[in-house]
Amino acid sequence: MNDVLAAHPVGRLGGTSWMFFSAPAVLPRHGTESLTGILRQDLLAHRQAYGPRPSCAGIGGERLLADLEAVALTGRGGGHFPTAAKWRSLMQAGAGGTVVANGAEGEPGSAKDAVLLQTRPHLVLDALVCAMETVGATEGVLWIHEGAWATARSVTLALSERAAAGLEEPPVRVILAPDRYLSGEGTGIIRTLEGGPTLPRFVTNPARPWSDGHRPVLVNNVETMARIGLVALRGGEAYQQTSLVTVISATHRVVAEVGPDVSVEQAVVAFWTSPDGKYPQAVLVGGYGGSWAAWDGVRSVSIDVAAMRAAGLSLGAGLIGPLPATACGLEESARLVRYLAGQSAKQCGPCVFGLASVSELADDLSAGRLSAAGRRRLTKFMAEISGRGACRHPDGALRMLTSALEVFAPDVAHHRRGRTCDAPAFDVMPLPEVAA
Amino acid sequence: MTPPEAVLRQARAPVDESPDPHLRIDPSLCDGVGICSHLAPDLITVDSWGYPILTPARLTRAGDRRQATAAVAACPKKALYLGH
Amino acid sequence: MSRESATVDIKALGIRSGLVMLVTGSAVVTSWLIGLAVSAVVGDRMAPWILGRAAGITSYLLLVGLVLFGLVLSHPHRARWRRPSVATRIRTHVSLSVFTLVFTVLHIVVLATDKYAGVGWWGSFVPMGSTYRPLPVTLGVIGLYSGLLAGITAALAGRIARRVWWPIHKIAIISLLLVWLHGVLAGIDTPAMLSLYVVTGVAVLVLAVSRYTTSSVRDEVAELAGRRATEITPADVFPVPGRADVRRRGEKSARGRIGR
Numbered sequence: 001m002n003d004v005l006a007a008h009p010v011g012r013l014g015g016t017s018w019m020f021f022s023a024p025a026v027l028p029r030h031g032t033e034s035l036t037g038i039l040r041q042d043l044l045a046h047r048q049a050y051g052p053r054p055s056c057a058g059i060g061g062e063r064l065l066a067d068l069e070a071v072a073l074t075g076r077g078g079g080h081f082p083t084a085a086k087w088r089s090l091m092q093a094g095a096g097g098t099v100v101a102n103g104a105e106g107e108p109g110s111a112k113d114a115v116l117l118q119t120r121p122h123l124v125l126d127a128l129v130c131a132m133e134t135v136g137a138t139e140g141v142l143w144i145h146e147g148a149w150a151t152a153r154s155v156t157l158a159l160s161e162r163a164a165a166g167l168e169e170p171p172v173r174v175i176l177a178p179d180r181y182l183s184g185e186g187t188g189i190i191r192t193l194e195g196g197p198t199l200p201r202f203v204t205n206p207a208r209p210w211s212d213g214h215r216p217v218l219v220n221n222v223e224t225m226a227r228i229g230l231v232a233l234r235g236g237e238a239y240q241q242t243s244l245v246t247v248i249s250a251t252h253r254v255v256a257e258v259g260p261d262v263s264v265e266q267a268v269v270a271f272w273t274s275p276d277g278k279y280p281q282a283v284l285v286g287g288y289g290g291s292w293a294a295w296d297g298v299r300s301v302s303i304d305v306a307a308m309r310a311a312g313l314s315l316g317a318g319l320i321g322p323l324p325a326t327a328c329g330l331e332e333s334a335r336l337v338r339y340l341a342g343q344s345a346k347q348c349g350p351c352v353f354g355l356a357s358v359s360e361l362a363d364d365l366s367a368g369r370l371s372a373a374g375r376r377r378l379t380k381f382m383a384e385i386s387g388r389g390a391c392r393h394p395d396g397a398l399r400m401l402t403s404a405l406e407v408f409a410p411d412v413a414h415h416r417r418g419r420t421c422d423a424p425a426f427d428v429m430p431l432p433e434v435a436a
Numbered sequence: 437m438t439p440p441e442a443v444l445r446q447a448r449a450p451v452d453e454s455p456d457p458h459l460r461i462d463p464s465l466c467d468g469v470g471i472c473s474h475l476a477p478d479l480i481t482v483d484s485w486g487y488p489i490l491t492p493a494r495l496t497r498a499g500d501r502r503q504a505t506a507a508v509a510a511c512p513k514k515a516l517y518l519g520h
Numbered sequence: 521m522s523r524e525s526a527t528v529d530i531k532a533l534g535i536r537s538g539l540v541m542l543v544t545g546s547a548v549v550t551s552w553l554i555g556l557a558v559s560a561v562v563g564d565r566m567a568p569w570i571l572g573r574a575a576g577i578t579s580y581l582l583l584v585g586l587v588l589f590g591l592v593l594s595h596p597h598r599a600r601w602r603r604p605s606v607a608t609r610i611r612t613h614v615s616l617s618v619f620t621l622v623f624t625v626l627h628i629v630v631l632a633t634d635k636y637a638g639v640g641w642w643g644s645f646v647p648m649g650s651t652y653r654p655l656p657v658t659l660g661v662i663g664l665y666s667g668l669l670a671g672i673t674a675a676l677a678g679r680i681a682r683r684v685w686w687p688i689h690k691i692a693i694i695s696l697l698l699v700w701l702h703g704v705l706a707g708i709d710t711p712a713m714l715s716l717y718v719v720t721g722v723a724v725l726v727l728a729v730s731r732y733t734t735s736s737v738r739d740e741v742a743e744l745a746g747r748r749a750t751e752i753t754p755a756d757v758f759p760v761p762g763r764a765d766v767r768r769r770g771e772k773s774a775r776g777r778i779g780r
Contacts, residue, residue, distance in 0.1 A: 146750065149757075156754040178747040197745030202462040204519060346740040347464035349487035353599040353737075357484070384483040390464040467738070469686070470593060470610045475678045485599035486606035506678030512686030 019230055019242050020123070024256035024271060025115045029249075029430045032114035033150045039119065040154060043161040046122035050233040053126045061134030067236030068228065076223040076244075076318070080305060083224060087135055089207050090218045095136030097216035098193060101128045101225045103144040103151065104177045104184035106343075107287040108432050110317040112244040113222040115255040117144065117151045121158035124222055127229035129169050135218060138170055143189055143219075146176035179432065181343035185391055186219040188345075193217060199345045202390035223318075243303050245318045247271035248429060260304035264320065267303055272322050275425055281325045282407050284429065286316025288336045289396020291403040292329065327428050328421035330411050333404035334359070334366035339431050340397040351394040354385035362401060365412065368420040375416070456494040457518040459504045463487070465515035475510055476503035488516075540618060547622045568634035572627055573707065577716075579623035580703050583667070584720045586616040587696045590689075591727045596736035617671050624664065656706035663698030666691050693728060 025037040041049065056064050065084050074080040090097055101124055103113045117124060128140045144151050155174055162169065177183035177198050185200040187209055192198045194214045203209045210217050220228070223244055231239050240259070245267060247254045254271040264283060274280070279299075282292050291313050293301075301311045308315045323329055341359040344351045361378040364370040370378070382402065385394050405412055411421060459479055468486040479491045479500060495501045495518075508516045554571065592598060593609050604612070631637050632644040643650025643657055650657040670692040673685040681688075704717050 152752060153757050156752065156757040160754045160758070174752050175749050176752055177749045178744075180744075180747075183749075192749045198747070198749045199741070199745055200464075202464050204460075345464075345744060346737050349466060349468050349485055349599070349737075350463060350483065352740075353485035353487070354483070381484060384489065388463055388483075388487075388489070390462065468599070468606075470606060471674075471677055471686075473607070474610050474614065482606045482610075484602070484606075486593075486609075508678075509682050510678030510685065512683050514683065 019240055019257060020116065020120060020226065020244070021257050024254045025111075025119070027111050027115070027253045027255065029252055030432070032111050032118070032148055035115060035118055035150070038115065041120055041122060043122055043158070043165055046120070046126075050123070050126075050229075053130065053233065056130035056133035056232060061130075064130060064134055064228075064232050067231045067239075070236045071231060071239040071241075073224065073227055073231065073239075074305070076221045076227075080314075083220065083228065086220075087131070087218065090135045090137075090216050093208065093210075093216035095138070097135060097137040097218060098139045098141060099128060099131045099135065099137045100141040100143050100189055100193075100217060100219045101222050102184055102186065102189060102219050103142060103148075103155075103222040105222075105317055106181040106184040107317040107319055108181070108339075109248050109253070109319045109321060109429055110246045110287060111253055111255050112246055112318050114148060114151050116222050116226050116244075117142075118154045120226060121154050122162075123229040123233075124225045125155075125158055125162065125172065127225040127227075127232060128172060130232045131218065131220065131225070131228065132170050137218065139215075140170060140172035141189075141193070142172060142174045143177060143184075144174070145179050145183060147179045148176075152176065181340065182345050182391070182393060185393075187391065189219055190217045199347060200391035200393070201347075241304065243305070243315060243318060245271075245303060245315075245320050247320045248322070249273040250275055250324075250425075250428070253430070258303050260302055260307070262303050263300050264303060265299040267320060268299075268322050271320075274322075275324050276326050278325050280322030281327075282323045282329055284319065284321035284323065284400070285313045287319045287396070288340060288429065289393070289400055290314060290316045290319060291399055292323075292333070292407040293403070294407050321429050323428055324425050326423055327425035328366070328411060328423035329404055329408035330362075330415055331366045331421065331423065331426060332428050333401055333408070334362040335427070335431070336429060337362045337397050337401050340393070340400075344393060345391075348389045348394075350385045350388040354381055354388075355394050355397055357381050358385065358398070358401065365415055366420070368415045368418050370416065456496045457501075457504075457520060458492075458494055459490045459507070460517055460519040461488065461490055462515050462517075465513045466511075467513050467515075469512055471510045471512070472507035472516055476507035479503055480507060540621065543618065544622050544625050547626055565636060568630050569637060572630035572634060572637070575623050575627040575630060576703070576707060577713075579620055579627050580699060580707075581720070582616055582620040582623060583696055583699055584724060586613065586620050587692060587724055588727060589613040589616060590692060591724070591731045595727070595731045596734040617674075620667075621671065624667075628664075653706050656702050659698045659705065660702035663695045663702055666698065667695035670695060696724060 021038050023037050025035050027035050054060055065087060068084040068087075069082075073083045075083060075086070103117050103124075105111075105113045124142075128142070131137070132140050142155050144155065152174065159172060159174070175192070177189075177192070180198075182188060182200055183198055187203055188198050188200045190210050191201050194211055208216075227239075242257050242259050244255065244257050247256065247267060249272055251273065256267070256271055258267055264285075265279075268280065268283070272280070280295055282294050283298050284290060284292055285298065285308065293311070293313055298311065298313070301307055301313070303315065303320075305315055323332060337355070337359045341355040344355055346352045358378065358381050361370060361374055361381070364374055365378070382398055386398060387395060389395065414421070459476075466487055468482075468488075470482060470486055470488075472488050473480040473482045479495075480488045483489050491500075495504050504518060508518060589609055589612050592601070593606075593613060598606075628644050631639050632641045638652035639650045639657060643652070643654075645661060647658040647661055648654045649661075670689050673681040673688045677683075677685040700717065700721055704714075708714050708717070
């Protein structure tokens with residue numbers, strides 16, 4: 001399983017100093033219950049590595065906000081919204097709010113948040129406490145999936161360690177969200193904290209996603225929190241723009257931290273196990289709601305938010321999913337659309353009916369039985385759904401499928417003539433076992 | 437209304453707020469009843485599944501605002517609203 | 521803006537009611553002419569009766585179509601049917617309501633003015649006011665009122681009916697049931713008529729049962745919403761041996777609800 005990793009001892013990939021990890025972490029293809037390559041830092045190890053946590057109340061908070069602005073830290077959920085601006089809008093809403101560290105990454109392929117919470121829980125908790133002190137919140141929440149037991153063990157143990165060390169900190173609750181793709185959606189988290197179901201909701205003002213009469217809530221992704229922790233503990237000067245990526249292979253996944261000068265090709269060579277010893281034909285970038293990119297176009301692109309954006313891609317949840325030459329991109333995309341359609345919260349017509357219809361047509365295309373009329377319907381349906389959900393779920397699925405139709409255009413022509421690829425490799429991207 | 441009052445009211449009004457609203461929808465409330473597209477045919481069409489597609493334009497004309505108001509008032513799911 | 525829109529609303533309402541009256545009026549005039557032709561063939565005494573019956577049956581069939589389209593419009597599976605398109609379904613539903621009204625008016629006018637029928641104006645609008653088959657006629661009268669209520673509130677939706685039209689609209693199915701009974705009890709003179717009522721009745725019944733028993737997307741949302749997030753504490757994950765409240769791995773915290 002570690003052949004490729006042994007063959008390519010990665011070292012300091014890209015020449016940057018590591019912010020989080022001294023080596024890549026290796027996880028199984030499914031789930032995050034076993035992880036090798038990185039040891040967990042308990043409170044003692046954490047304090048030895050980073051020193052004591054500075055107070056973020058008052059002037060400390062102002063300094064932290066200035067540092068976050070100086071390093072231009074943005075959210076890592078995919079939206080890339082400036083973190084400091086998000087904090088300031090919460091501070092305007094007044095004290096007594098809730099800060100959430102969102103570790104329920106919906107992306108079944110991505111494992112960076114689980115790796116952070118299992119190996120660097122105190123970095124996230126330091127950041128969570130700092131965020132609460134800065135914005136004047138009285139409650140902290142660690143939000144994780146209910147199936148993520150290794151993660152739950154690590155964070156609850158970390159909270160016990162902090163309590164045993166006598167740290168005087170505001171309370172942090174650990175909340176387990178249902179195992180669904182959309183459980184990490186920020187509006188659904190806020191809805192849950194207000195006593196509602198864990199389902200996304202429509203917000204009229206994105207700057208105030210909480211309901212009137214309820215506590216203001218700040219939701220930051222776990223990776224963003226860990227980066228805030230680094231800035232709080234080491235200061236803005238020591239911060240480096242790295243990215244956490246999850247590279248998917250047929251048997252396992254690798255979570256690694258890479259610098260902005262590392263190309264997709266370098267990461268794929270270092271962290272991907274090719275089933276046929278060849279380069280992939282394309283790479284799925286960002287997540288299952290991300291974009292496919294042809295290998296020749298993406299291989300030299302740097303793994304960096306700005307470079308990705310310039311290439312028309314988004315690093316999103318940090319997923320790097322190489323598609324081997326032996327697999328069919330359309331078959332894989334149809335499978336992912338089917339999964340995403342099934343993970344709809346079923347609240348909005350365009351998502352529940354539209355995405356299901358698009359998924360059926362994508363299956364037809366993959367199976368080589370899409371008629372010319374079906375092709376026209378697919379185009380029409382995709383245009384109709386775009387931008388019409390309460391959350392961005394259908395848009396992500398459409399983005400992925402749109403990029404697939406472009407990147408795998410020769411395959412589309414081939415499939416349209418009633419043939420399929422008969423590709424030997426299938427089910428490239430891992431999906432949780434869900435009832436159809 | 438005397439002229440000074442009018443001037444005063446204008447001065448108090450927020451500068452960046454256009455007076456013309458948009459027709460907006462909370463798609464999670466909509467059940468695709470379809471009455472809105474019947475009452476506001478110039479502003480609302482329905483998609484292939486019967487759910488409304490709203491005009492992205494501001495409601496600058498009085499006729500458009502009238503249609504929009506009727507559609508908002510008739511929506512049994514309270515999914516439609518006028519917003520900015 | 522509100523005053524302006526109210527004025528125009530009333531104006532638009534006037535135009536629409538005028539149109540309906542115009543259509544109704546011309547239908548009455550046309551029918552009267554047809555009635556003259558029929559009376560020339562079958563004689564004065566039977567002509568209004570035949571015309572009244574014909575208008576009643578037509579009105580019944582239009583009402584069946586109207587309710588069928590309404591059930592299709594609100595059926596949980598409506599999004600899966602591609603034809604007719606949703607826009608066509610709505611247009612057809614609205615048009616059928618106008619034509620149903622027209623033929624119902626004709627049915628009433630002809631039979632109320634027929635001095636041999638024994639119904640009269642009183643019997644046409646007042647329950648048990650008819651000397652001819654008072655119970656079946658009364659069913660028709662109540663069916664008329666409930667149908668008018670469902671139709672008029674829908675026509676006024678967005679104006680004065682606001683959002684109450686939707687719950688009221690569902691009484692349309694009661695209207696059809698009453699009209700069906702009215703037809704079965706008072707409108708059968710040949711076996712062919714009986715089969716007409718049976719076939720149309722079964723069609724509406726099947727669709728109505730399917731519309732109200734098929735689980736909708738909202739049921740799926742409720743199921744998803746039913747899976748709540750739970751809070752855990754270190755004691756849930758690292759149970760203290762021997763304690764009674766120890767929960768096994770995977771079990772949810774007893775605290776359950778998250779929000780306040």
